[in-house]
Amino acid sequence: MPQITSSRSEFITGVRAFTPMLMSIFPFGMVCGAAAVSAGLTPWQACAMSWIIFAGSAQIAATQLLASGAPLLVIIATAAVVNLRFMMYSASLAPHFRLIGKRWQAFLAYLLTDQAYALSIVHGLERGDNEENLHWFYFGLAGSTWVCWQLATITGVLLGSLVPASWSLDFIVPLTFIAMVVPLLSDRAMLIAAISAGLASILLVLPLKLNLIGAAMIGIAAGMVVEQRKKMA
Amino acid sequence: MSPSAIVDPDALLIWAMMIGIGVVTFLIRFVPIALLSRLRLSEWLKRALRFVPPAVMMAIIVPSLFFASSALTINPDLPRLMAAAFATLIAWKTRSTLLTVVLGMCALWGLQVFLR
Numbered sequence: 001m002p003q004i005t006s007s008r009s010e011f012i013t014g015v016r017a018f019t020p021m022l023m024s025i026f027p028f029g030m031v032c033g034a035a036a037v038s039a040g041l042t043p044w045q046a047c048a049m050s051w052i053i054f055a056g057s058a059q060i061a062a063t064q065l066l067a068s069g070a071p072l073l074v075i076i077a078t079a080a081v082v083n084l085r086f087m088m089y090s091a092s093l094a095p096h097f098r099l100i101g102k103r104w105q106a107f108l109a110y111l112l113t114d115q116a117y118a119l120s121i122v123h124g125l126e127r128g129d130n131e132e133n134l135h136w137f138y139f140g141l142a143g144s145t146w147v148c149w150q151l152a153t154i155t156g157v158l159l160g161s162l163v164p165a166s167w168s169l170d171f172i173v174p175l176t177f178i179a180m181v182v183p184l185l186s187d188r189a190m191l192i193a194a195i196s197a198g199l200a201s202i203l204l205v206l207p208l209k210l211n212l213i214g215a216a217m218i219g220i221a222a223g224m225v226v227e228q229r230k231k232m233a
Numbered sequence: 234m235s236p237s238a239i240v241d242p243d244a245l246l247i248w249a250m251m252i253g254i255g256v257v258t259f260l261i262r263f264v265p266i267a268l269l270s271r272l273r274l275s276e277w278l279k280r281a282l283r284f285v286p287p288a289v290m291m292a293i294i295v296p297s298l299f300f301a302s303s304a305l306t307i308n309p310d311l312p313r314l315m316a317a318a319f320a321t322l323i324a325w326k327t328r329s330t331l332l333t334v335v336l337g338m339c340a341l342w343g344l345q346v347f348l349r
Contacts (some may be wrong), residue, residue: 015283024330045247057286058305061293071251079254082289083261088282090265097266109263116338171313172334175320176296179333181245181290182324190287197288198295212292219288220281227280 014140018148019117024179025115025145029152031172032059034160036153038170039067043157050153054110054146055209058082061174061212070209078213096124096134108135111142184229189230193223312344 031049035089036046036059053059059080065075089112097105135228163169175218185191197219298314320337329334 027330027334034343039249039258040243042244045244047251049251052251053258055258057289057293058254058258061289062250064293066247066250067263072246072253075250076253076257080257080261081285083258085282086258086262086278090281093246094266094269102267104264106268109257109266112262126242168341168345169338170297171316173333174297174313174317174336175331177290178296178317178320178337179324179330180292181287182321183328184287185271192282193284194287194291198236201295202299212289215292216285216288219291220284223288224280224286 007117007133007136010136011140012121013123014137014142015144016140017113017137018141018144021115021145022148025148026152026155028056028176029149030156030159032056032063033153033156034126034163034169035060035063035156035173037157037160038165039063041066041127043161047150050150053079054085054149055079055113056149057177060177061064065209065212069085074209074213081213081216085114086112089114092121093117093138096120096138099132100135104135108138111139111144111146113142115144116142129231186205189223189227192226193219196222312341312348315344316341 002029025196032050033046036049041049042062047064049059053062059219061082062075063080065078070078090128100108100189116138120134120143123137124134125228181194182209185194197215200218201211203216204218294317299309300319316337319340320333323329323336324333
């Protein structure tokens with residue numbers, strides 16, 4: 001049965017594609033676990049957060065807002081904006097997943113991350129003719145990411161409650177984000193979007209802890225304006 | 234877990250937050266796949282979504298450098314600011330998360346000793 005061999009080998013290729021990402025995903029997951037505990041979540045809640053939400057940036061944003069006493073709806077709305085990019089990934093993967101059942105689709109959708117999307121699309125382009133097994137590659141990759149994320153969260157929860165605050169380990173959060181943002185700043189529009197959001201986040205004074213979402217919106221708008229001008233020029 | 238945790242309003246808020254975000258995030262991830270070709274994202278939205286990651290991350294990073302001890306007034310935390318600038322350089326040169334985090338932490342510890 002070549003079909004099974006082929007899906008299995010695609011799954012294994014997906015798992016292999018994950019391994020180089022271990023070095024970036026594991027520290028980020030640890031940070032999420034440690035940050036959740038230091039914001040006042042119990043170890044169980046901190047671990048539950050990683051399997052209920054399974055999205056690092058949104059988990060960090062939510063943790064920070066929770067610690068600063070933001071209203072529930074503001075926290076949920078902010079996380080929704082942070083995760084809105086998944087909509088683009090999901091729409092882009094939809095044609096590849098059209099032949100599989102709804103439950104499978106729902107399960108694979110839950111596993112969607114930046115890395116799983118980016119690597120799967122590249123793999124799909126490389127394979128071209130063999131794309132009916134792309135969901136197996138995706139499953140191997142995204143499933144490994146999930147397992148790694150949960151283990152990293154547990155590690156972060158355990159270490160986070162042991163390490164004293166004087167070590168300033170909370171600084172790992174901005175450091176991880178710096179490592180993720182810098183490679184994105186490949187063109188002027190992205191750079192302007194990042195700088196505008198950064199400036200807005202310290203200058204903007206909004207009620208109800210809406211600063212994060214407000215600053216992000218300003219950054220997005222600034223990036224779009226720069227891109228539009230470049231097109232017209 | 235103690236029995237009082239069940240009625241603890243903080244615990245209720247935390248669970249409501251996690252489940253709320255979980256449901257919204259799942260729908261964002263699932264609806265476009267579920268609707269297949271019936272959903273067409275407008276070009277406008279696609280262009281906007283590209284800027285979400287850098288804008289959001291900067292909106293999370295920058296305040297932590299400028300509002301030391303969560304005060305309302307701008308109060309730059311010099312060691313953190315300088316360590317962040319150094320980490321940006323490392324990230325730009327190496328593109329490595331691990332090096333950025335490790336060297337950034339070392340820079341912070343060093344600066345905290347020297348600038349105190």
